[in-house]
Amino acid sequence: MGMLRVMSRRGDDRITWDAQKVETHDPEAMAAIHEAERIFMDERKKGATAFKVEPGKTVERIDKFDRTAEQIVLVPRVVGG
Template identity: 50%
Template structure:
C-alpha cells in the first residue's frame, strides 16, 4: 500500500492507493492510482515540490514525475516569501 501526503493550508491530506492490486487489474485500485497521479500533476502545475520517501533511514529524493512505485510521496506547496 502506497500513500501520497499533500501538505497545504488545510493540513495534511493523505491519498492511499494499492499499486500491487492495480497491477493485477483491480478496477478500484487502478482508479485510485490514476486519481493520485492526477492530484500529483495538478499540485506540480501549481508549483508544488514533491519528494519520494522510501524508508525512515533513507534521505528523501525530489521527484518531478509521479512514481507509483514510491512507498510514500510528500507534496509540498510552493512557499512565497516577502
C-alpha cells in the same frame, strides 16, 4: 501500500493505493492511482515540490509520479509577502 500526501494549511490530504492490486488492474486500485497521478500533476503545475520518502533511504526530490513509491509528499510553493 502507496500514499500521496499533499501538504496544505489544513495539514495534509492523503490518497492511498494498493500497489499489488494496481498490478492486477483492480478497478478500485486503478481509480485511486489515477486520482493520485492527477493530483500530483495539478500540484506540480502550481509549483509544488515532490519528494519520494522510503524507510531507510534518503528523501529524494522527484519530478514525475512514481506509482511504486511507498510515500510521495507534495509541498506547495511558499509565497512570501
